[in-house]
Amino acid sequence: MSNVPIITIDGPSGTGKGTICSYLADWLQWHLLDSGTLYRVLALAAEKKGIDSDDEIAIVALAENLNVEFKVAGIGSLVNIELDRKAVTDEVRTEICASAASVIASIAKVREVLLLKQRTFHKAPGLIADGRDMGTVVFPNAALKVYLTASPEERAKRRYEQLKKKGFNANLRDLSAAIVARDERDSTRSVSPLKPADGAIVIDTSSLGIDAVLENISELVRTTFPELTKQVANHLCRVSSLKLT
Numbered sequence: 001m002s003n004v005p006i007i008t009i010d011g012p013s014g015t016g017k018g019t020i021c022s023y024l025a026d027w028l029q030w031h032l033l034d035s036g037t038l039y040r041v042l043a044l045a046a047e048k049k050g051i052d053s054d055d056e057i058a059i060v061a062l063a064e065n066l067n068v069e070f071k072v073a074g075i076g077s078l079v080n081i082e083l084d085r086k087a088v089t090d091e092v093r094t095e096i097c098a099s100a101a102s103v104i105a106s107i108a109k110v111r112e113v114l115l116l117k118q119r120t121f122h123k124a125p126g127l128i129a130d131g132r133d134m135g136t137v138v139f140p141n142a143a144l145k146v147y148l149t150a151s152p153e154e155r156a157k158r159r160y161e162q163l164k165k166k167g168f169n170a171n172l173r174d175l176s177a178a179i180v181a182r183d184e185r186d187s188t189r190s191v192s193p194l195k196p197a198d199g200a201i202v203i204d205t206s207s208l209g210i211d212a213v214l215e216n217i218s219e220l221v222r223t224t225f226p227e228l229t230k231q232v233a234n235h236l237c238r239v240s241s242l243k244l245t
């Protein structure tokens with residue numbers, strides 16, 4: 001497996017990770033791991049079963065038996081997510097679910113269980129891994145590690161627009177406060193805190209469009225994997241003024 005390439009893309013919410021990762025996975029025809037969704041689905045499963053977020057034993061047991069499936073549905077919509085064979089794609093996208101995910105994500109044993117699940121996504125021909133600790137903990141040997149960042153204001157605005165576009169109710173001020181609290185929790189937890197991995201290339205996307213970020217990352221892909229140069233270049237020339245969410 002060590003020769004199956006991995007690109008990790010980490011960073012806080014609203015930096016464009018999801019969009020970038022879905023494009024890269026599509027361009028390279030590699031597998032995609034959206035690790036945040038695993039934490040979100042676990043939080044949703046706990047809520048559905050009436051399990052409290054501080055009942056660590058019950059949450060770990062739930063994580064061990066989590067029946068989650070990702071069904072590829074194309075770029076943009078990414079994937080349809082199923083929990084116990086029922087669609088939960090919209091339910092897991094709310095900020096309430098994200099905040100609940102962030103609370104259970106600080107339980108060390110939960111991370112241990114999900115670590116193994118995440119590593120099963122590492123399959124030929126390659127993997128794009130999207131998350132908070134992909135480069136630091138889950139795939140420390142990845143050939144290319146990227147860390148995306150952006151100002152809190154810009155991130156909140158992007159999330160707001162993304163939620164509105166999907167038909168969710170959202171209030172920019174509340175959303176902004178929830179995102180700041182979530183990032184603070186993710187960055188200060190003792191296990192796998194959110195931070196750039198050693199050797200990660202940090203890109204600030206605050207004032208960049210998706211085309212510029214894709215161009216930046218494509219250059220990194222070309223330098224790291226020269227054999228993919230043509231494939232990346234073919235796709236890159238078709239990207240124009242897309243919105244980063």
Ligand code: C5P
Binds near residue numbers: 036
């Ligand atoms: O990326 P997303 O916003 O879906 O992640 C939801 C939450 O899941 C994050 O705020 C974080 O607490 C947790 N998470 C994590 N480690 C990851 C991915 C997500 O702790 N690799």
